[in-house]
Amino acid sequence: MNTISKNNRNLLYPALAWFFIFFILPLGIIFIYSFTTTYLFYGHSVSLTLNNFLIIFQKKHYLIILGRSLKISIITTIFSIIFSYPIAYFLAKKTKFDRILIIIIMIPFWINYLIRTFAWKLLLSENGVLNQILLTTGIIQEPVKILYTQTAVILGLIYTYTPMMVLPLYATILKIDSSLIEAARDLGASRTGAFFDVTFKLSLTGIFAGTLLVFIPALGSFAIPAILGGTDSVMIGNIIENQLLRVGDWNFGSAFTLALAGLSIALILFYSRIFGLESIYRNREF
Amino acid sequence: MQSKKPVFLTIYTIIFFIYIFAPIILIFIFAFNKGEGYNFPLQGFTWKWFEEFFKDATAVKSIRNSLIIALISATISTILGTALTLGLVKAAIKFKTALLTFLLLPVLMPSLTIGISALVFFRTINIPLGIPVVILSHVSISMSYVFLIMMGRIEGITLEIQEAAVDLGATWFQSIKDIIFPVLLPAVLAGWLFSFMISWNEFIATYFLIGTEVTLPIYIFSQLRFGISPKVNVISVLITLFTFLVIAVLFSTRNIYSRFKRI
Numbered sequence: 001m002n003t004i005s006k007n008n009r010n011l012l013y014p015a016l017a018w019f020f021i022f023f024i025l026p027l028g029i030i031f032i033y034s035f036t037t038t039y040l041f042y043g044h045s046v047s048l049t050l051n052n053f054l055i056i057f058q059k060k061h062y063l064i065i066l067g068r069s070l071k072i073s074i075i076t077t078i079f080s081i082i083f084s085y086p087i088a089y090f091l092a093k094k095t096k097f098d099r100i101l102i103i104i105i106m107i108p109f110w111i112n113y114l115i116r117t118f119a120w121k122l123l124l125s126e127n128g129v130l131n132q133i134l135l136t137t138g139i140i141q142e143p144v145k146i147l148y149t150q151t152a153v154i155l156g157l158i159y160t161y162t163p164m165m166v167l168p169l170y171a172t173i174l175k176i177d178s179s180l181i182e183a184a185r186d187l188g189a190s191r192t193g194a195f196f197d198v199t200f201k202l203s204l205t206g207i208f209a210g211t212l213l214v215f216i217p218a219l220g221s222f223a224i225p226a227i228l229g230g231t232d233s234v235m236i237g238n239i240i241e242n243q244l245l246r247v248g249d250w251n252f253g254s255a256f257t258l259a260l261a262g263l264s265i266a267l268i269l270f271y272s273r274i275f276g277l278e279s280i281y282r283n284r285e286f
Numbered sequence: 287m288q289s290k291k292p293v294f295l296t297i298y299t300i301i302f303f304i305y306i307f308a309p310i311i312l313i314f315i316f317a318f319n320k321g322e323g324y325n326f327p328l329q330g331f332t333w334k335w336f337e338e339f340f341k342d343a344t345a346v347k348s349i350r351n352s353l354i355i356a357l358i359s360a361t362i363s364t365i366l367g368t369a370l371t372l373g374l375v376k377a378a379i380k381f382k383t384a385l386l387t388f389l390l391l392p393v394l395m396p397s398l399t400i401g402i403s404a405l406v407f408f409r410t411i412n413i414p415l416g417i418p419v420v421i422l423s424h425v426s427i428s429m430s431y432v433f434l435i436m437m438g439r440i441e442g443i444t445l446e447i448q449e450a451a452v453d454l455g456a457t458w459f460q461s462i463k464d465i466i467f468p469v470l471l472p473a474v475l476a477g478w479l480f481s482f483m484i485s486w487n488e489f490i491a492t493y494f495l496i497g498t499e500v501t502l503p504i505y506i507f508s509q510l511r512f513g514i515s516p517k518v519n520v521i522s523v524l525i526t527l528f529t530f531l532v533i534a535v536l537f538s539t540r541n542i543y544s545r546f547k548r549i
Contacts, residue, residue: 004449005376007458012373015366015429022426023392023400026407030399033406087302090295101299103537108306110529112487114506115522119309121514122316129312159309212394220396222490227510237398237490244494250406261399268394272387 027261033254052255062239069235072150073218076157080165080214081207083158088169088206089199093178102170109163117227120156121147124228148230156224161217165210172206173199205275212271216264236260310526317519335516342517348505352486355417355501359424360481366425367432367481368474372466375440392430400427401491408495415497423491428481435480439473479536483529 034053036046056062087105091098108116123130124147131143146152176199184194222237229235236256243253317336321329339345370389379385392400404423405415413419447469451461467474489503496504502521509518 004445004452004458004461008445008448009373009377009379011369012377015370015373015433018366018429019389019426022404022422026403027399029407029410030403039410083302086295086298090292090299094292094295103533104303105306107529107533108310110483110487110533111310111522111526112489112503112506114489114503114510115313115518115525116309118506118510118514118518118522119313121510122312123309159305163306216394217396220398222398223493223507227507237396240398240402241494244402244405253402254406257399257402261395261403264395264399265391268391269387272383 030254030258030261033251034258036251039250052252053259055252056256056259065234065236065239068150068233069219069237072154072157072233072235073215075154076161076218077211077215079154079158080162081169081210083162084165084169084210088166088173088203091166091170092173092176098170098174102167105163105166113160114223114227116160117156117224120152120159120228124152124155147228148233150229150233152228153225153233153235156228157218157221160224161214164213164217168209168213169203169206172203172209176202208271208275212267216267220260220264310522313519313522314526316516317523319516322516335520339517339520344500345505345517345521348500348502351417351499352502355421355424355492356482356485359421359428359485360478362421363425363429363432363481364474364478367429367477368436368470370429371433371436371440375437376445389433390430392427393434397427397488397490401494404491405494415495416499417496419497420492420495420499420501423495424481424485424488427488427491428484431480431484432477435477436470436473439476440470476536479532483532 035048035050037049037051038046056066091101095101122128125131126143126145126147128147130146131140134140135143146155180202181194181198184198185191189197220237221235222241225233225235225238226241240253240256240260243249243256247253315328318331318333319328320332320334374382374385400423404419408415408419448461448465451465452458456464487503489507492501493504493507500508502525506518506521509515
């Protein structure tokens with residue numbers, strides 16, 4: 001090894017140190033809190049416990065919220081796949097303007113998502129635009145209550161995270177060799193048969209990558225349920241906020257956070273094992 | 287393949303783009319509407335909400351704080367992230383794949399977990415919450431994004447030029463300053479803008495770490511929680527215009543870069 005690459009390699013240490021102190025250590029602290037009984041500062045005497053995790057499974061309240069968060073995130077992910085597949089396919093295979101259109105799709109993504117969520121609040125409220133349209137066209141007689149329900153939360157999440165699904169899907173479909181589809185057609189497959197046997201199967205990588213990018217932030221969302229949701233749409237993020245900032249039970253809050261972090265890290269590692277993590281961002285446009 | 291015109295797909299695409307932009311257009315419309323309520327018919331054009339917004343001292347302060355945080359954290363994370371990529375891209379070290387995966391975790395994990403763990407960490411070691419702590423945490427998030435961008439753009443050729451320079455008598459420091467840095471400048475600029483936008487938009491981690499201070503997303507959230515006011519429309523319009531500007535700059539750096547590559 002020569003001096004250039006040795007010197008170059010030394011460049012990575014400041015960032016690694018930063019990463020360790022401000023990212024890994026805090027996760028370690030959360031880990032300690034989850035398994036102990038009280039605060040680690042002010043010289044409290046601390047003992048080990050599994051109670052913080054057991055409470056999650058003992059109290060029906062928390063199990064319901066856990067299940068609901070999973071349900072909301074899964075519905076969000078499924079709809080974002082359904083909504084973005086035709087777009088990704090069109091961009092990758094049917095148009096020459098795909099690059100500029102991808103840039104346009106990403107514009108809302110760069111506008112703060114609180115603002116986009118606010119827009120949905122305007123759309124969905126009882127005398128909001130959506131109800132007005134439905135009333136004047138005569139589709140409904142009474143205004144429907146969507147705001148402050150789970151439906152509103154799911155609509156907001158789908159709107160916010162669908163671009164994250166379009167990108168990896170577009171990148172994988174783009175790479176599918178059109179001659180494969182033609183070969184399938186020549187060998188007697190119908191248009192739909194060729195689509196499902198070739199295009200769809202080869203785009204599964206993109207679907208998984210997109211699922212990672214939609215499911216994880218949806219599961220950890222906190223602002224969208226707080227703004228668009230009501231009492232029936234409290235999610236994990238809201239529980240964690242409540243425990244840490246209002247109730248002040250850091251050990252229990254940490255256990256919930258650790259569960260969320262652990263689940264997302266497990267998903268990420270599982271994905272990187274199978275597909276390689278860089279495939280998510282290899283063709284990323286911004 | 288292009289034989290049949292994809293009528294259905296084209297219509298779907300148009301609807302999709304309307305779906306994406308309609309909410310934002312709606313915000314724009316109501317920012318200039320005279321009435322307090324958010325429904326049609328509109329009641330005439332006004333600048334009233336803009337005046338009210340700029341009279342709101344908290345709002346103006348939140349913009350200033352957000353700018354300070356984004357400028358500082360983008361600068362630190364660009365320096366660290368660029369150095370990290372330079373060091374890592376050619377290095378032969380054990381567990382490199384595992385290390386790469388770990389370095390990407392801040393991008394993929396929910397920012398809620400990052401914010402909470404930072405909150406618990408800083409409170410435990412007795413560091414007061416506030417703007418400095420927010421900057422520290424933003425850097426550890428956006429550094430990973432810089433790393434991602436730079437990984438895509440540092441190509442083998444860059445380091446070969448560096449070797450050539452050193453063979454011709456340059457010191458290592460000169461080779462970084464005169465060769466690597468100018469070649470990477472467009473990517474560095476893109477990374478900086480990217481981190482700036484990450485920090486500028488970051489809400490969840492900030493919410494837990496900001497203490498009693500206020501940033502723009504925090505301000506918007508507090509406005510949204512306690513009812514809605516057209517002032518939020520105003521800030522949305524301003525942010526959207528600002529975002530268009532940043533995107534335009536980001537893409538012009540990309541064009542400079544691709545021209546560079548062709549030479």
